[in-house]
Amino acid sequence: MKKILLLLAVFFITSQISFAQDTRWFTVAYSYFSGPVSPEYQKTYTVTVNHDRSASISFHQGLDKMAPQVESFTISKTNQKKITSLIKKIGILDGETPKDSADGKIGGPSKSITVTYGNPNPNLDQPVRQVKFSETTFSSDDVKKLFALMEKVVPKKVMKKFEKKDKTDK
Numbered sequence: 001m002k003k004i005l006l007l008l009a010v011f012f013i014t015s016q017i018s019f020a021q022d023t024r025w026f027t028v029a030y031s032y033f034s035g036p037v038s039p040e041y042q043k044t045y046t047v048t049v050n051h052d053r054s055a056s057i058s059f060h061q062g063l064d065k066m067a068p069q070v071e072s073f074t075i076s077k078t079n080q081k082k083i084t085s086l087i088k089k090i091g092i093l094d095g096e097t098p099k100d101s102a103d104g105k106i107g108g109p110s111k112s113i114t115v116t117y118g119n120p121n122p123n124l125d126q127p128v129r130q131v132k133f134s135e136t137t138f139s140s141d142d143v144k145k146l147f148a149l150m151e152k153v154v155p156k157k158v159m160k161k162f163e164k165k166d167k168t169d170k
Contacts, residue, residue, distance in 0.1 A: 023093045023117060023118065023119055024051060024084075024093070024117060024118075024119075024120060025051060025083075025084065025087050025092070025093065025115055025116065025117040026050065026051050026116045026117060026118065026120075026128070027048055027049065027050050027051070027114075027115075027116045028048070028049045028083060028087070028113060028114070028115050028116075028150065029046055029047070029048045029049075029113065029114045029116075030046065030047040030048075030049075030111070030112075030113050030147065030150035030151070031044070031045075031046045031111065031112050031113075031114075032044065032045050032046075032109060032110075032111050032151075033109060033110045033111075034109050035107055035108045035109045035110060036107055039062060040062045041062065042061075042062055043059070043060065043061045043062065044059075044060050044068075045057055045058060045059040045060070045068075045162070046058045047150055047151075047153065047154055049075055049080075049083065049150070049153060051080075053074050053075050053076075053077065053080050054072070054074055055072070055073050055074060055075050055153065055154075056070055056071065056072045056073070057070070057071050057073075057154055057158060057162075058070045059071070059162045061162070069162070071158050071161070073154070073155050073158060075153045079149065079152075079153050082149055083146070083149060083150075083153075086142055086145055086146040086149065087115060087117075087146070089142045090140070090142050090143060090146065092115050092117065092131050093117055095129075097131050097133060098131075098133045098139065098140065098143045099138060099139075099140075110134065111134060111135045111147055112132060112133065112134045112135070113132070113133060113135075113146065113147065113150065114130055114131070114132040115130065115131045115132075116128060116129070116130050117129055117130075117131075135147045
């Protein structure tokens with residue numbers, strides 16, 4: 001009888017493991033806004049990184065009436081692993097939302113990240129989830145590292161191209 005109970009327990013545990021949900025992130029979007037400055041000095045951009053390492057930046061500067069400029073690129077496997085590691089450390093894939101309390105700052109640039117995640121298995125009827133949070137002086141070190149990494153993943157030549165345009169517009 002003990003053997004049958006032991007076999008049933010082993011079967012139950014292994015069946016639960018096989019049905020475990022595999023949650024992963026799909027996209028991470030980092031948004032930057034220069035804040036309330038004169039319109040000619042305003043700049044806003046969004047860096048979007050997909051789980052397959054494809055990425056893009058959408059950049060808009062000042063009084064430019066044209067649509068934002070978009071540049072595509074690919075991030076390194078190392079940066080993809082770092083992003084994944086930080087998202088896991090922060091606890092986003094476990095349903096945690098980083099503390100996003102206001103730090104009393106008035107004006108200045110604002111930064112936010114939106115992480116879209118869920119189960120990639122199309123046969124499971126699971127909703128896709130999004131978590132959005134801002135960087136504040138009260139953010140954890142891991143949250144600050146994620147913000148810094150999202151700025152760093154954009155190739156220098158792409159950012160220089162936008163900065164060069166920024167200087168010629170003034």
